[in-house]
Amino acid sequence: MANGVERRLAELLADGDLRIGQIIVLRANSGWELRHRDDPVATDLRAYDSAGHAAEIARFDDAGKYRALKSAPNLQRGWRIVVRDLESVRIALDHFYPARIDAILAADKGALRTTPLRETLNRQSGIYRIAARISDEQLNDLVAGFCRSDGGCLRTILWRRDPAGAPPSTKLPREKFDAAHDQTGRGEPCAPLLCQEACNLLVAAARKVVKRET
Ligand code: SF4
Numbered sequence: 001m002a003n004g005v006e007r008r009l010a011e012l013l014a015d016g017d018l019r020i021g022q023i024i025v026l027r028a029n030s031g032w033e034l035r036h037r038d039d040p041v042a043t044d045l046r047a048y049d050s051a052g053h054a055a056e057i058a059r060f061d062d063a064g065k066y067r068a069l070k071s072a073p074n075l076q077r078g079w080r081i082v083v084r085d086l087e088s089v090r091i092a093l094d095h096f097y098p099a100r101i102d103a104i105l106a107a108d109k110g111a112l113r114t115t116p117l118r119e120t121l122n123r124q125s126g127i128y129r130i131a132a133r134i135s136d137e138q139l140n141d142l143v144a145g146f147c148r149s150d151g152g153c154l155r156t157i158l159w160r161r162d163p164a165g166a167p168p169s170t171k172l173p174r175e176k177f178d179a180a181h182d183q184t185g186r187g188e189p190c191a192p193l194l195c196q197e198a199c200n201l202l203v204a205a206a207r208k209v210v211k212r213e214t
Contacts, residue, residue: 006086008105009093012191013086019182019190021097021154022075031084034092036077037184045080051088053081054095069201070097071155071193073184103194107158107179115197117143118162124203130214131207136161138209144171146205147195149183155195156183 012018013032018025024037034054039045048057061067061074081092093101106112117139121132134142139161147153147168156179161168168177175181179192 005101005105006090008108009086009090009101012101012104013089019188020093020100021071021190021193022073022184023093023096025089025093028082031082032086032089034081034083034089036075036079037186039077039080042078045078048079048081049083051081051083051092051095053079054092057081058096069153069199071153071195073149073151073154097193100193101191103196104191107194112158112194112196114159116160116163117168117198117202120159120198121203121206128203128207130210131203133210134206136166139206140169140171142205142209143169143202146202147176148172149176150185153195154183155193156181157195159195159197 009018012020013025016027019037022037024035024040026033026035026040035042035045057076057079058070059067060076062076062078067074075096083089083092090101103112118132121134124131143161145152147155147157157168157172157177158179159168160166176183179194181192182188182190183193184190
């Protein structure tokens with residue numbers, strides 16, 4: 001029986017296809033097909049028949065470089081994955097964008113908890129504790145450069161900079177915080193990759209900023 005996430009996925013696919021991040025999911029004769037959004041009709045793609053291959057595809061960009069951030073806009077092209085059922089679509093999407101359909105489902109229910117960036121930084125321990133010393137001005141610049149959709153990350157930011165509600169960065173366009181906006185810049189209808197809490201990579205980048213000054 002389909003779980004809640006798969007039911008939500010079925011709703012997202014009700015019109016026959018789904019765009020999320022750099023992925024498009026299309027109906028196929030025997031089920032569903034996942035492709036890079038830049039390859040919707042290409043015929044010379046490497047074909048895979050299991051959701052598990054998504055993990056390998058997601059690991060490297062077109063140049064063979066490791067992708068530390070799954071939602072960076074550098075997913076490799078040239079492949080297609082054909083699977084039979086929604087469970088397999090969900091598993092493949094989880095390899096590309098971990099738990100992002102879960103996040104949409106939680107947001108629909110009003111149950112997606114967001115964490116202010118300062119709270120995330122203040123709870124760090126060990127070598128990352130120092131990251132909390134970063135200034136608001138430095139954070140403003142860091143988030144603008146690190147999280148930007150063109151070259152940084154395709155997620156839609158839901159968190160605020162601090163519990164008082166300061167914006168994450170005044171240098172990001174307001175579309176970066178709009179779940180209805182296609183962060184790839186194509187202007188197509190798509191499901192959002194929600195960011196409810198700053199990732200470890202942003203925390204590590206904040207630490208680097210502080211370390212440079214000490
Ligand atoms: S904090 Fe969120 S938006 Fe920024 S890089 Fe990390 S995952 Fe992407």
